[in-house]
Amino acid sequence: MNEEILQYIWNYKKFRNFDFISTDGKTIEVLEFGEWNKNSGPDFLFAKIRIDDMIFAGNIEIHTKASDWVFHNHSGNSEFGNLILHAVYINDCNIPELEQQKIPTLELKNYIDEELIRKHNNLKSEHHFIPCEALFDETKVPLFFEETVLLKKMHSKSLIFSEALTKHQNNYEAILFQNLAYTFGLKVNAELFLQMAEVLDFNIIRKVSQNSVQLEAIFFGMCDFLEDPDDEMMMVWKREFDFLKAKFNLPDIKIHPKFSKLRPPNFPSIRLSQLASLYNSQQNLFSKFIEAKTIDDLYRIFKDVRASEYWDNRFNFGKISSIVGKKYLTPYFIDLIIINTVLPLKYFYHKNHNPDIVDDLFDFYKQMKPEKNSILDEWKNLGIKFENVLQTQAFLYHYKTFCTRKKCLNCAIGFQLLKTDN
Numbered sequence: 001m002n003e004e005i006l007q008y009i010w011n012y013k014k015f016r017n018f019d020f021i022s023t024d025g026k027t028i029e030v031l032e033f034g035e036w037n038k039n040s041g042p043d044f045l046f047a048k049i050r051i052d053d054m055i056f057a058g059n060i061e062i063h064t065k066a067s068d069w070v071f072h073n074h075s076g077n078s079e080f081g082n083l084i085l086h087a088v089y090i091n092d093c094n095i096p097e098l099e100q101q102k103i104p105t106l107e108l109k110n111y112i113d114e115e116l117i118r119k120h121n122n123l124k125s126e127h128h129f130i131p132c133e134a135l136f137d138e139t140k141v142p143l144f145f146e147e148t149v150l151l152k153k154m155h156s157k158s159l160i161f162s163e164a165l166t167k168h169q170n171n172y173e174a175i176l177f178q179n180l181a182y183t184f185g186l187k188v189n190a191e192l193f194l195q196m197a198e199v200l201d202f203n204i205i206r207k208v209s210q211n212s213v214q215l216e217a218i219f220f221g222m223c224d225f226l227e228d229p230d231d232e233m234m235m236v237w238k239r240e241f242d243f244l245k246a247k248f249n250l251p252d253i254k255i256h257p258k259f260s261k262l263r264p265p266n267f268p269s270i271r272l273s274q275l276a277s278l279y280n281s282q283q284n285l286f287s288k289f290i291e292a293k294t295i296d297d298l299y300r301i302f303k304d305v306r307a308s309e310y311w312d313n314r315f316n317f318g319k320i321s322s323i324v325g326k327k328y329l330t331p332y333f334i335d336l337i338i339i340n341t342v343l344p345l346k347y348f349y350h351k352n353h354n355p356d357i358v359d360d361l362f363d364f365y366k367q368m369k370p371e372k373n374s375i376l377d378e379w380k381n382l383g384i385k386f387e388n389v390l391q392t393q394a395f396l397y398h399y400k401t402f403c404t405r406k407k408c409l410n411c412a413i414g415f416q417l418l419k420t421d422n
Helices: 003-011 096-100 114-123 145-167 172-184 186-199 202-208 212-222 232-248 268-281 285-291 295-302 309-313 331-353 355-366 374-381 389-403 412-417
Strands: 027-032 044-051 054-065 083-090 105-107 314-316
Touching: 003 044, 003 054, 003 083, 044 083, 145 172, 145 331, 145 355, 145 389, 145 412, 172 186, 172 202, 172 268, 172 285, 172 331, 186 212, 186 268, 202 212, 202 232, 212 232, 212 268, 268 309, 268 314, 285 295, 285 331, 295 331, 309 314, 331 355, 331 389, 355 389, 374 389
Parallel strands: 054 083, 083 105
Antiparallel strands: 027 044, 044 054
């Protein structure tokens, strides 16, 4: 038992009955349970109770044990000056301060269904994919759950975009470039690619975008891949990088992307070349993303993006590979870019400029095939069926923000599972 579940029970009135009797034998009628206060001070504000035909208005404090009043240092705290009730699970001692102020204590233990406590303890289990796995019922997933959760994710990303937009003087193209770099870096190199993109003035990228060799040279040079050229093409990139570094006064910063723990198609050498190809083949990229009406419009933007010819028989600098072939972006990777960068930015832009069409973005997610990974497999084992990315994104985000943090009492699904029949 803890205060979190007690506050939940009080807020949602999950009691066997409401025939409350104080520890000194007086009948307590709760007229208004109050507003749940998540900040400092009493747990519930603006409550009302009736005792002996007298109505008291004020605040209510919830504790697991009455002695917590002392351990939490509430004595003498002015924030608790307008208290009308001390509600505890177990009344393990008397509090002289409250007795002197004639503030009643209500022991809740006998008013709470033990089954509810058992369910809550199940939710806190350490041995499941999600805390509520033993109780999970797919029919308890609320209506419009996916849309609601996805909007929460979009809002969270929008806060980050908004801060970046202020920093870069409303340059959406620069924000797009940085977020694309982050996505192209995947988990291993995401932060390093982002660091590279942040120190580069996007106006430089715009100026050299029609020259794919120069774009690659900037990316490779900033990542310190060109110090000791092993072949003719590397010498060309180094010469171009040295020229551009002097011309644009590029920052003297060296990023060092990692190759370990990556499959060769995901090597930073390949991904940086593909990023250069994207900006070489598509001018005004942000505008094209915003103007896209369907998911197919977005797919067409990435259709011809591929690493340069140098990489047809290589994965790393100066090393010939026995595997030969043009290295286009795979459908899986394109989906990753669209899901993690393009659609969140479309939402952010339209929320600021065309709020009436924000809901239309759900159609993009619905048109995409569901993702596949181990977390989604676990959801499937619990009976959840996925038909599109809207659903997979919602359950992935929910798992990350609620399940892994055990925020069961704030969870829409957990709320339904904790419901009792009384």
